[in-house]
Amino acid sequence: MSILATKAAATSHRLAPSMPARAKALLASGTGIIIVLYIILYGLYSIWDPTALTADTVLNLTNNAVPLAIAAAGQTLIVLSRGFDLSVAGVISLTNVIMAAYPLDGPLGAVESLAICLAIGGVVGLVNGFLVAVLRLQSIAATLATMIICQGLSLVILDAPGGTVADFISYDLTDVLFGVIPISGLFVAAVVVLWMICRRTAFGTGLYVVGADETAAHLSGINVKRVRILSFVIGGMLYGLAGFMLSAQTATGNPNAGASFLMLTFAAVALGGTSLSGGRGSVIASIIGAATLMLLQKVLFAGGVSSFYTGIFQGVVLVLAVVFGNVVTHFVERRGAT
Amino acid sequence: MKSSSMPMRASAMNFFRDHITYVIFLAITLYFVLFAPHFASVSTASAVLRITAIVSVMAIGMTFVIICGEIDLSVGSVASFSGMIGALLLDQSVPAYVAALLVLGAGASIGAVSGVLVTKLRIPSFLVTLGMLSIFSGLALTITGTRPVSIVDDDFSNLFWNGSFLGMQAPIWWTIVLTAVGYYLLHQMPYGRRVYATGGNAVAARFSGVRTDGVKIFAFAISGMTASLAGLMLAARSTAGNPSLGAGLELDVIAAVIIGGTSLFGGYGSIVGSVVGAIFIGILGFGLLVLGLSTSIQEVIKGAIIIIAVSLNRR
Amino acid sequence: MSVSPPRLQAVAVTKSYGATTALENVSLDLAAGEVHAVLGENGAGKSTLVKILSGVIAPNSGQMRLDGAVYAPHSILHARQAGVATAFQELSLAPNLTVAEALLLPAMKRGAFGLVSPYQTARAAAEILHRYRLDDVSPIAGIASLSLAHRQRLEIARAMHYAEKVLILDEPTAALTDVEWLFDLVRSTTAAGTAVLYISHRLAEVRTLCKQATVLRNGRSVASVGLSDASDADIFELMVGRTEMAHGRRTHSFARETRSALELNNVTGAKLKGVTLDVKEGEIVGIAALEGQGQRELFRTLVGLDKATSGQILVGGKPVQPKSPRHAIAAGLSFLPEERKVEGIFSTLSTAANIVLPVIQNISRTGFVWPALERHSAARASEGVELNPRYLDFRIADLSGGNQQKALLARAMFTGARTLLLYDPTRGVDVGTKQAIYAAIQAFADRGGSVLLYSSELTELTRLADRCLVLYGARIFEQFTGEAIEERALVAALTGHSRDPAKSKREAAA
Structure with missing residues (x-):
């Protein structure tokens, strides 16, 4: 076998998708659609509200969306591997009350708080991962239990809304850098970069394969247990980060702070087009899905719609997002088949 | 014979595995009886049963959904919504019985809508009912702008909470009646078999001539109906429709069903188990309270018990 | 010195699941450069053996040696590191991967900072594809976009790439159209000293490639035969254990004058290309077909899981368009599905x-x-x-x-129901159960019921069927009646050979 011949043949094929193919794939995927949706929505918003493009509004929107975006990013990892994680609500509540009950001031305090939040999320994720991957409990049952435990612990620490988050965290982390860049946005950017790295590791590929076809993953030599546990641990750490960012934004503690995140993270994941039966989707799409959700809410409620409707609105969006996701999948698959 | 003893031993092991959680419940209850002051009394027993009646009733409906291999997170908010609707109907001087029937019908319809979304659009029930949870807790708030609606109708209050018959209070009667009806429907009627078949193996069920979609939709309708019954009981208890009466109850209900041995994977479980699960959660709460532990710690213990129960009931 | 140890040796390997024993005391010797066949019916234990050798499951007892050293793989990856790789029958390629990812998983090529490089991965994959003459497959194509035949080739190519010492091929030609491709590669693999374990139920292929075969029956290794010394009939006998099945064919003389219980007129759609057949009351009609000739679609259409686009289905003389299995049962068609665990x-x-x-x-x-x-x-x-x-x-x-x-x-x-639709009713069951099932089917027909029976085992058809239809290319290709239902004739018809003695028999019968 001549090496020359091999090389020549090897290059006769494209080894990377062409630019048009890439663009087409992006548009057909959930990511493309949600980006377009967000831009259209923002366009409408800016026509209707002239202050939409000011730095202040952008900062506000970003600060609002960041906790949900990060939590949705974490949830995406579990959904990709074909699971549901309810503990997101518990971890966010728990980290939030800890930051309000034990404020640590100054930049060093912020770093310590962040480390504590990540550690709490990581430990909860490890427990979830153990229950789901090793004991093979259903993810809903296991994470329901850990959610209840975390909620209970939050109530033990802080039995009613109150407490104050350290000033450095609540002021400096919600501010802007160089007058334009929201600092909270940088955290999301960091999550995106980490995801892009993660996607290029054995874990990243494993996540998609395990979600799509666990048997095939196993027969291809992937350590399914490890991938599952890791997805819960990283997901949990992201919930911890989300709790940290939420505390920075609200500046106070609430033992029920995480409750609304349960539904909103799923709505964001579904809006981003991630398949709820696993194996297809993207963390970035979920982040934009979260931003879209918050923007939609802002547009509606800035218009004077009573805030009582928030729940109804979010519920409807969740169901519609899932239906929408199914339709897109169907469309993409049908086109892929012909 | 070696081969003949095999299934025998297997089924004996199944029996033990199925009932180990009951043994643990018994042990914990015994602990409270021995060590919690004044725990062993008729008044404690009836208080526990009254407290747990609402969760028991909802757990009976939820059991059908979970054995089908689905889940219904909307029950708490459907209960709140039903309580509000019931109170508003009574406020318009609709007779108590008519109002109750209308509310139960509404609850069943809400459940059926979830069921249709789950089966016809193939959306995971977890998400459909999470959406329904949000929608109906929102609706319960918006109907009156969060204002509670007081109930003055004595018939209604007596029927669902305050009355008593043959020396037992109404909520305990409701638990008994619903348990009996649920038991017969699930364990003695053809429909119950189809529920087990659908949850156990949907493909095989279809091959055996079972309309799995219809079975699931009906299960969601049952769950919606028991949720609205619980809503009526809640409203009768506080003599008012209050939009947040049922908030968070879904977690207790699901916990009760899981602790009672019903598998979230579907195809396995029982009505009595769910009711025992609900009562056990009540005993645990009451006992820990008597021993002086805060409700927050109770939550933590409840979570731990779910994990233990599910691990033991794993199959 | 004595001769070197066999490349792969299995000694008294046993595996049981609860009360059922899937594999019992199976031993096997594989020399370097040898292609060794494993033959057996469905449920004989072939796939269990494959899983044990490839590290998917661990045996309950027994020992394996690779080049004389103890070989006890605890995972697929571990087996692969030891030089043993497997192409699985159920194809282990996840649909959401690219060809390159599927080939190199779980260790993909890395570029800068130790991160997976899609470009380097595709490049490495292109070389593998070229080496195994799959140049028509693009390394960046999605698995989901490939045909079944291409997926099977990829599965095989991947296994060959990793099989330094032993290559296991489990039914490698189930979806292949071009078997020569496979044969050439197997030959060059063995020339390099790799031992190949070839699992197939296609005797013709096995004869082309292998000299030696191990025959499994009911989880036991019943014989190790030199293929040149054994006739097809001998091997069939070893596989099915004819001595135990010697009770002969159905004795009941069935009257052809009875009414039709089930009739299909030119049924087309769901891959079927105009199927016409009828089953009389009291008649057992057999369907013989190789994998994927439309038998699955035929049964699925009859119970309403696939839709016929044209043609007519009559049950008891009345036209019926089955909408669901429930509807089929109501119309009088009862279905025994293929996969006991999944569908039963x-x-x-x-x-x-x-x-x-x-x-x-x-x-x-x-x-x-x-x-x-x-x-x-x-x-x-x-x-x-x-x-x-x-x-x-x-x-x-x-x-x-x-x-x-x-x-x-x-x-x-x-x-x-008056009509039974049986899809491979004795798949993976022991001989005693087979006898009971045969008796039950015959008794059902004797009472006037009618049976449409597909079986992957020809002996079952020769024994039970009053009439046997051969499906080939999704249409009825041949029909045999009574004494003419005979294995050799069926085998020829199965592979689409119509100009042989069977043809005249068919015409005589029709």
Whole structure:
């Protein structure tokens, strides 16, 4: 076998998708659609509200969306591997009350708080991962239990809304850098970069394969247990980060702070087009899905719609997002088949 | 014979595995009886049963959904919504019985809508009912702008909470009646078999001539109906429709069903188990309270018990 | 010095799942450069053996050696590192991957900072594809976009790439159109000293490639034969154990003058290309076909899971368009599906409840299912299939595969349908159960019921069928009646050979 011949043949094929193919794939995927949706929505918003493009509004929107975006990013990892994680609500509540009950001031305090939040999320994720991957409990049952435990612990620490988050965290982390860049946005950017790295590791590929076809993953030599546990641990750490960012934004503690995140993270994941039966989707799409959700809410409620409707609105969006996701999948698959 | 003893031993092991959680419940209850002051009394027993009646009733409906291999997170908010609707109907001087029937019908319809979304659009029930949870807790708030609606109708209050018959209070009667009806429907009627078949193996069920979609939709309708019954009981208890009466109850209900041995994977479980699960959660709460532990710690213990129960009931 | 140890050696390997033994005391020697065949019926233990050798499952007892050293793989990856790789029958390629990812998983090529590089991965994959003459496959194509034949080739190429010492091919030609591609590669692989274990039920292929074969039956290794010394008939006999099955064909003389119970007129759609057949009352009609000739679609159409685009289905003379299995049962067609575990049993229910489920409405009185009545009905149903009534109260999951299959046949017969649609009813069951199932099918036909029977085992058809139809290319290709139903003729027709002695027999019969 001549090496020359091999090389020549090897290059006769494209080894990377062409630019048009890439663009087409992006548009057909959930990511493309949600980006377009967000831009259209923002366009409408800016026509209707002239202050939409000011730095202040952008900062506000970003600060609002960041906790949900990060939590949705974490949830995406579990959904990709074909699971549901309810503990997101518990971890966010728990980290939030800890930051309000034990404020640590100054930049060093912020770093310590962040480390504590990540550690709490990581430990909860490890427990979830153990229950789901090793004991093979259903993810809903296991994470329901850990959610209840975390909620209970939050109530033990802080039995009613109150407490104050350290000033450095609540002021400096919600501010802007160089007058334009929201600092909270940088955290999301960091999550995106980490995801892009993660996607290029054995874990990243494993996540998609395990979600799509666990048997095939196993027969291809992937350590399914490890991938599952890791997805819960990283997901949990992201919930911890989300709790940290939420505390920075609200500046106070609430033992029920995480409750609304349960539904909103799923709505964001579904809006981003991630398949709820696993194996297809993207963390970035979920982040934009979260931003879209918050923007939609802002547009509606800035218009004077009573805030009582928030729940109804979010519920409807969740169901519609899932239906929408199914339709897109169907469309993409049908086109892929012909 | 070696081969003949095999299934025998297997089924004996199944029996033990199925009932180990009951043994643990018994042990914990015994602990409270021995060590919690004044725990062993008729008044404690009836208080526990009254407290747990609402969760028991909802757990009976939820059991059908979970054995089908689905889940219904909307029950708490459907209960709140039903309580509000019931109170508003009574406020318009609709007779108590008519109002109750209308509310139960509404609850069943809400459940059926979830069921249709789950089966016809193939959306995971977890998400459909999470959406329904949000929608109906929102609706319960918006109907009156969060204002509670007081109930003055004595018939209604007596029927669902305050009355008593043959020396037992109404909520305990409701638990008994619903348990009996649920038991017969699930364990003695053809429909119950189809529920087990659908949850156990949907493909095989279809091959055996079972309309799995219809079975699931009906299960969601049952769950919606028991949720609205619980809503009526809640409203009768506080003599008012209050939009947040049922908030968070879904977690207790699901916990009760899981602790009672019903598998979230579907195809396995029982009505009595769910009711025992609900009562056990009540005993645990009451006992820990008597021993002086805060409700927050109770939550933590409840979570731990779910994990233990599910691990033991794993199959 | 003595001769070097065999490349791969398995000694007394045993694997059981609960009460059922899948593999018992199987031993095997594989020399370097040898292609060794493993033959056996469905359920003989072939796939269990493959799983053990490739590290997917661990045996309960027994030992394996690779080049003389102990070989006890605890994972697929571990086996691969030791030089043993497998191309699985069920194809282990996840649909959402690219070709390159699927080939190199789990260790993909890395670029800068140790991150996976899609470009380097695609490049490495392109080289593998070229080496195994798959240049028509793009490394960046999605697996989901490939045809089944291409996926099978990829599965094989991947296994060859990693198989430094032993290559295991499990039914590698199930979806292949071009077997020469495979044969050439197998030859060059063995020339390099790799030993190949070739699992197939296609005797012709096995003869082309292999000299030596191990025959498995009911989980035991019954013989190791030199293929040049054994005739097809000898090998079939070893596989099915004819001595035990020597009770001969169906003796009942069936009158052809009876009415048609099931008629298909030019049924087209769902891959079927105009299927015409009829089944008389009291008749057993066999369907013989190789994998993927439309038999699955035929049965699925009859129970309403696939839709016919044209043609007519008549049940008892009345036109029927089955919409669902439920509808088919109501019309009088009862179906025994292929996959017992996936499509048949309700593992959490008792055997009695499993049997009576389709007729649960009829055996309930005043809306209640009376346990006594249920058990009585189930007992009546299980008599016909020789299922011991003491199993009725057990959970069906605790029964052996054979007893589960009997229960499912009882269920299909107990629906009251006059026509049974049986899809490979003895798949993976022991000989005793087979006899009971055959007896039950015959008794059903003797009572005037009609049966459409697909079987992957020709002996089953020669034994049971009054008439046998060969499906080839999704249409009825040949028809054999009575004495003309004979294995050699069927084998020829299965592969599309119509100009042989069978042809005249068919014409004589028609």
